[in-house]
Amino acid sequence: MNIKKISTPLAIALLMFPQLIETMYSPALTSIKNHFAVSAENAAQGLSIFFIAFALGVVFWGTLCDIIGRRRSTLAGLALFIAAAIATYLAPNFDLFLYGFGACAFGAAVGSVCTQTILRDSFEGLALSRRFSIAATSVGISPVLGMMIGSWLTAHGGYTWVFAAMIVLITLLFIWSSIQLPETKPKHIKHDSLLSVANKMIRDSHIWYITLMIGLANVALFSYYSIAPFMFEQLGASVKLFGYTGFVLAIGSVLGSLINIKLIHYKLNGDVIIFIAMILMVISGIGVYLLQDTIWFFIPMVLVSVAFGLTLPNLFSTALINYRNHLGSAGALLGLSYYLIIGVGLDFAASTGNLAITLLTCGGCCLVLVIIKQLFTKLALVRNAI
Incomplete structure (x- = not known):
């Protein structure tokens, strides 16, 4: 077509x-x-x-x-x-x-x-x-x-x-x-009800994985914008400094996306790229923890931005491969799901007020999810071979 x-x-x-x-x-x-x-x-x-x-x-x-x-x-x-x-x-x-x-x-x-x-x-x-x-x-x-x-x-x-x-x-x-x-809407498309699409997605483990990963990656990145201003204030730093750190995070995001494009060109498996990104996020959480009493705590956040640029493209590109007949409805439900996770996650981040704990929690959970997914993928391959 x-x-x-x-x-x-x-x-x-x-x-x-x-x-x-x-x-x-x-x-x-x-x-x-x-x-x-x-x-x-x-x-x-x-x-x-x-x-x-x-x-x-x-x-x-x-x-x-x-x-x-x-x-x-x-x-x-x-x-x-x-x-x-x-x-x-x-x-x-x-x-x-x-x-x-x-x-x-x-x-x-x-x-x-x-x-x-x-x-x-x-x-x-x-x-x-x-x-x-x-x-x-x-x-x-x-x-x-x-x-x-x-x-x-x-x-x-x-x-x-x-x-x-x-x-x-x-x-x-x-x-x-x-x-x-x-x-771009295909001429022949199924008009399944939103409820029927939701029922299919709820039973899809891949969708749960994608939703959790996208939600937690966003919480890790945007928790900085809600917690860091108060950290700078407590350290006696100018609010303007917080604004300038946005450039550092932007550089990290651009760098992550450029690296991802390069890795895709070399046909590196998307799951491997995501695994590397989650290790970077955990390292970032450790770095923020070690530097949280100084104004330099924002430097390790670059790794979160790099991880964001590496992770999101590989998640979004594979999210709805089994829903091509109702991409709009499936995309809507996927978006609703991870926005709810982002909302709850940012509320958690605000209640703790601890950026390092938020990063370590998000990075650790994502790393576990990636490992579980890879284990189940290998088990499925073994079963098919038998």
């Missing part, structure tokens, strides 16, 4: 924009608190609502992908985001502001689930893994870009400038997508 493929720059832009939006919002929290005269805790509610609405959006848009198509679903989600961002910009009170931002997150979910579905439609095997490696690099640097853009806009014009910039950026992305985004 000859399916028109999405261009790599457009795929990167669509995958980056949800995380870019989220991290642009974070520096605006103080402006939002002051404008609406609410507490810091209330202002921070927006981020919680973002993740909840985003998870619901992943299920909705992923399912819609299999019903009306990838292109129309993506354009509808982008249009909803633009409308919601305008409503949020104009919101006269804090409650309406939160509702508007929740609607933004719901629309932004198309950037994740629909784009992944389009990539899985268009590519397979090594080609798909390479695309996800490039995507992992982009997603890895998007928090740095988001924090820089959001900080500058907030400093010069408050939260309204941040939302004005969101409206402009996503309008441009909508126009670009309207012109270039192809429809």
